[in-house]
Amino acid sequence: MNSNVNDLDATLAALADPTRRRVVDLLRDGPRPAGELAQAVQMSAPALSRHLRVLRATGLVRAEAGGDDARLRLYTLRQEPFTALQAWLDQVQAFWAEQLGSFKDHVEGTQGRDPR
Numbered sequence: 001m002n003s004n005v006n007d008l009d010a011t012l013a014a015l016a017d018p019t020r021r022r023v024v025d026l027l028r029d030g031p032r033p034a035g036e037l038a039q040a041v042q043m044s045a046p047a048l049s050r051h052l053r054v055l056r057a058t059g060l061v062r063a064e065a066g067g068d069d070a071r072l073r074l075y076t077l078r079q080e081p082f083t084a085l086q087a088w089l090d091q092v093q094a095f096w097a098e099q100l101g102s103f104k105d106h107v108e109g110t111q112g113r114d115p116r
Contacts, residue, residue: 007059008088011081014058019043020051024060024077031074033066 014020022041026032032040038048052075055061059081066074 004084007081008084010058011060011085014054014060017051017054019048020055020060023048023051023055023075027061027075027077031064031066031076033072033074037075 015024019041023037026037026040034048034052035045037052038045041048043051052061052063055075056063059078061075062078063073063075066072
């Protein structure tokens with residue numbers, strides 16, 4: 001359980017940065033090389049490299065050899081961290097749905113009563 005919490009913390013910390021969220025959005029359309037990502041987010045390759053390093057370290061993306069050029073790396077999204085994030089969000093949503101349902105029941109139960 002502690003590992004799952006640490007992984008979720010790392011995922012949320014990585015996604016807290018708007019540039020990294022933009023990279024994730026771009027990678028939803030499919031694999032892309034770092035140079036193309038840097039151009040799309042209007043950032044230098046070294047600056048984007050630091051963001052990609054964080055995304056790789058948290059397991060949100062992976063780099064794979066791309067084609068004939070062994071130096072070319074294509075970045076792709078990994079499903080597992082996003083699945084874990086969605087599971088956590090589903091738990092939070094279930095909590096709020098239960099709370100709102102209880103509040104609704106309370107309000108409906110007190111309607112029509114004399115407040116005195």
